[in-house]
Amino acid sequence: MKKQYFVYFLLLFCSQLQAQQQLTKVEYFVDADPGYGAGVDIPFTAGTTLDVNFSVSLPSNISDGFHYITVRVKNANNQWSAVLTRPFLKENLTPRTTSTVTAIEYFIDADPGYGAATAVPITAALTTDNSFSIPLPSNISEGFHYLTVRVKDANNRWSSVITRPFLKESLTPRPTSTITAIEYFIDADPGYGAATAVPVTAALTTDNSFSIPLPNNISEGFHYLTVRVKDANNQWSSVITRPFLKESLATRTLPNLVAMEYFIDTDPGYGAATAVNFTVGTPVVIPFTAALGNLPLGNHNIYIRVKDTNNQWSMVGTKPFTVASTFGLVTSQTPSAWCKTAPFNVAFQAFGTYGSDNVFTAQLSDASGSFASPTTLGTLASVSSGSIVANIPPSTTLGTGYRIRVVSSSPTITDNPSVEFSVLDVCPPPCATSLTLVSTADDYSSGVLIKETNAQTGIVVATNKITGTARVTYLAGKSVTLNPGFVANNGTVFTAQKGGCQ
Numbered sequence: 001m002k003k004q005y006f007v008y009f010l011l012l013f014c015s016q017l018q019a020q021q022q023l024t025k026v027e028y029f030v031d032a033d034p035g036y037g038a039g040v041d042i043p044f045t046a047g048t049t050l051d052v053n054f055s056v057s058l059p060s061n062i063s064d065g066f067h068y069i070t071v072r073v074k075n076a077n078n079q080w081s082a083v084l085t086r087p088f089l090k091e092n093l094t095p096r097t098t099s100t101v102t103a104i105e106y107f108i109d110a111d112p113g114y115g116a117a118t119a120v121p122i123t124a125a126l127t128t129d130n131s132f133s134i135p136l137p138s139n140i141s142e143g144f145h146y147l148t149v150r151v152k153d154a155n156n157r158w159s160s161v162i163t164r165p166f167l168k169e170s171l172t173p174r175p176t177s178t179i180t181a182i183e184y185f186i187d188a189d190p191g192y193g194a195a196t197a198v199p200v201t202a203a204l205t206t207d208n209s210f211s212i213p214l215p216n217n218i219s220e221g222f223h224y225l226t227v228r229v230k231d232a233n234n235q236w237s238s239v240i241t242r243p244f245l246k247e248s249l250a251t252r253t254l255p256n257l258v259a260m261e262y263f264i265d266t267d268p269g270y271g272a273a274t275a276v277n278f279t280v281g282t283p284v285v286i287p288f289t290a291a292l293g294n295l296p297l298g299n300h301n302i303y304i305r306v307k308d309t310n311n312q313w314s315m316v317g318t319k320p321f322t323v324a325s326t327f328g329l330v331t332s333q334t335p336s337a338w339c340k341t342a343p344f345n346v347a348f349q350a351f352g353t354y355g356s357d358n359v360f361t362a363q364l365s366d367a368s369g370s371f372a373s374p375t376t377l378g379t380l381a382s383v384s385s386g387s388i389v390a391n392i393p394p395s396t397t398l399g400t401g402y403r404i405r406v407v408s409s410s411p412t413i414t415d416n417p418s419v420e421f422s423v424l425d426v427c428p429p430p431c432a433t434s435l436t437l438v439s440t441a442d443d444y445s446s447g448v449l450i451k452e453t454n455a456q457t458g459i460v461v462a463t464n465k466i467t468g469t470a471r472v473t474y475l476a477g478k479s480v481t482l483n484p485g486f487v488a489n490n491g492t493v494f495t496a497q498k499g500g501c502q
Contacts, residue, residue, distance in 0.1 A: 021075040022046050028056065028071045036080055039072070064091055100124045103152040106134065109145055114158050117150075124154070142168050178202045181230040184212065187223050192236050195228075202232070220246050254282045255308040262290055262304045270313055273305075282308075295323045322415060326352030328360060328406040330419045333387075337422035337450055340396055346377065346388040348406040354383040355410030362388040364396070365403040365418065377404070398425050398448050400471065424448050431501035433457055435476075437464040439485060444470040453477065455500035466492045475500040 024046055027039030042054045056069060070085045102124045107117035120132050134147065148163045180202050183195035198210050212225065226241045258280050261273035278286045290302055304317045333347035346362040359381050363374035377390035388406065405418035425447040435453050437460070445468035452475035453460055460476045463485035471493040474480045480496040488494035 021077055021079075022048060023050055023073050024076050025074040026050070026052060026071065028069055030056070030058065030062070030069055031067050033070065036072075037074075039070075042071070058090060062090055065089070099153040099155050099157075100126055101128050101151050102154050104128070104130060104149065105152075106147060106149045108134075108137070108140070108147055111148065114150075115152075117148075120149075136168060140168055142170055144168075177231040177233050177235070178204055179206050179229050180232050182206070182208060182227065183230075184225060184227045186212075186215070186218065186225055189226065192228075193230075195226075198227075200229075214246060218246055220248060222246075255310050255312075256280050256282050257284050257306045257308050259307040260284075260286060260304065262302055264290070264292070264295065264302050265300055267303065267316075270305075270307075273303075276304075292323065297323050297325060324352075324413065324415075326354065326408070326411055326413055328408060328413065328416045330404055330406055330417075334404065334419065336420060337400075337424055337448070338390075338392060339424040340392045340394050343389050343391050346390045346404060346406065347386075348388070349385045350382075350408070354408060356383065357381075358383055358408055358410040360386070360388060361407050361409070362390050363405055363407060364392065364421070365405075367397055367399045367401045369401055369403045369418075371403070371405065371414075371418070374405075392423055396423050398423050400448060422448055424450060431458075433459070435460045437462040439464045443467070444472050446470055449473070450475060452500040455502055458500045460496075462486050465489075466494050468492065473497060 023044075025037070026042040026044050027037070028042060029039040033039075040056075042052055044050050044052050050073070066087055066089055068085050068087050070083045072083045073081045075081075101122065103115075104120040104122050105115070105117035106120065111117070120130060122128060122130060128151070144165055144167055146163050146165055148161045150161045151159045153159075179200065181193075182198040182200045183193070184198060185195035189195070196212075198208060200206055200208060206229070222243055222245055224241050224243055226239045228239045229237045231237075257278075259271075260276040260278055261271070262276060263273035267273070274291065276286060276288045278284055278288075284306075299320060299322050301318050301320050304319075306314045308314075327350075329349045329351070331347045331349055333345070335344055338344045348360065348362075350360070359379050361379045362377040363371060364377050365371050365374060375393060375396065377392065378388040380386055380388045390404075400420075400422040402421040402423055403418040404421045405416050407414045407416060432453050435451060435458070437451065442462075442464040444464070444466050448471045450473045451460065452458070452473075455475075455477040457478055458476040459478050460474045460480045461483065462474065462481070463483045465487040466472050467487070467489045469491060472488075473495045475497050477498065477500045482496075
């Protein structure tokens with residue numbers, strides 16, 4: 001069978017022989033020039049310019065290797081253009097597809113010769129995807145080196161090589177070198193040891209948080225903060241640099257916000273998302289309900305942005321959420337705080353369809369709000385909304401960072417939304433109309449406490465003292481009166497709010 005080889009070209013010609021002259025001939029030749037007009041004709045439509053896409057049929061006796069194809073054009077005045085020449089590689093791949101890969105070898109730095117490098121175990125195949133480890137010679141020096149890999153086929157032909165640089169660095173002595181200094185600078189580097197020092201306790205590793213007072217003369221705009229550390233061997237680390245924006249808002253009149261919009265998952269473009277109605281101003285606090293439409297079940301993201309009177313859009317705020325067919329929601333009837341010595345009710349709403357064996361469980365997070373290892377407060381066998389009788393275990397640490405959620409067993413749903421919750425050491429008393437707090441009987445120096453009266457008519461009168469680390473809240477429906485003698489020292493958290501018990 002006669003084999004034919006083709007080379008495809010896309011060539012664009014513009015006659016510069018003479019303005020607006022018709023181009024009447026295009027020809028090409030491979031390697032040797034047969035003379036003007038004696039090349040291979042290329043079909044085209046005559047014109048002052050041409051865009052030619054043509055295939056080149058190579059002679060059957062052309063050898064494998066590099067060759068040159070040359071193209072030229074002639075105009076109506078019988079003038080020939082300058083030639084356009086391109087190199088190409090003619091390679092017969094037909095017999096090679098049946099030649100299997102039989103060997104892989106690698107070497108580091110100097111080539112020991114074909115077949116003399118380190119062999120890699122391989123199963124002969126037309127192609128190979130091979131992963132292997134490379135033990136470094138014990139005498140290889142630290143610094144940059146080169147790893148080279150090549151393969152051989154069944155015809156004893158070696159491939160071209162693949163070379164990659166790598167760094168050999170010994171880390172063995174370094175873990176015993178402690179970090180002794182941290183410093184930072186803004187923009188220009190003052191030199192090692194001359195930047196602003198950060199207090200640090202010498203250690204092998206450090207997790208350091210520190211504040212950075214900006215110089216008074218630093219200009220508004222973008223700047224760069226750079227941090228580096230030094231070890232006991234007086235070696236400095238590479239730097240970590242982060243850009244930041246310095247912008248003074250104290251003397252500025254902030255423009256009013258005039259538009260807000262949100263979108264879910266995919267950004268339709270500025271001004272094309274779903275608009276949120278609000279009163280123009282600065283700042284604005286806008287609770288709104290997002291229309292979820294026919295979102296598929298699963299995880300999604302909602303994005304919110306605003307525009308000011310200067311037609312500038314804010315950066316996008318985002319919040320992940322999950323669309324589910326079944327979930328439980330803790331309601332506002334559940335108290336936001338309770339003590340460890342008395343039961344309370346966790347009211348919840350259940351949406352969707354549950355199995356007849358379903359059990360709802362009220363769970364308490366850890367003190368930082370994580371449900372990685374939740375504490376069970378109580379359970380309820382049910383297929384609909386209800387209320388779970390909950391008890392806080394005595395071993396629970398007091399605090400304000402807890403959260404409560406309700407999960408189900410049939411189906412198993414554990415990613416329901418949660419609500420904030422505080423664990424107290426003193427329960428609220430029965431719902432009284434009035435409460436008088438005096439020193440020293442009602443002084444508080446630690447713990448998290450709520451003192452409350454009736455949410456409609458209740459009053460609190462206080463002359464007691466709040467000291468130490470106490471976190472105390474007074475709730476009353478009518479009034480909270482702090483008479484002379486009442487004290488809330490520095491370091492305490494005291495709150496007086498309208499509200500209370502029923």
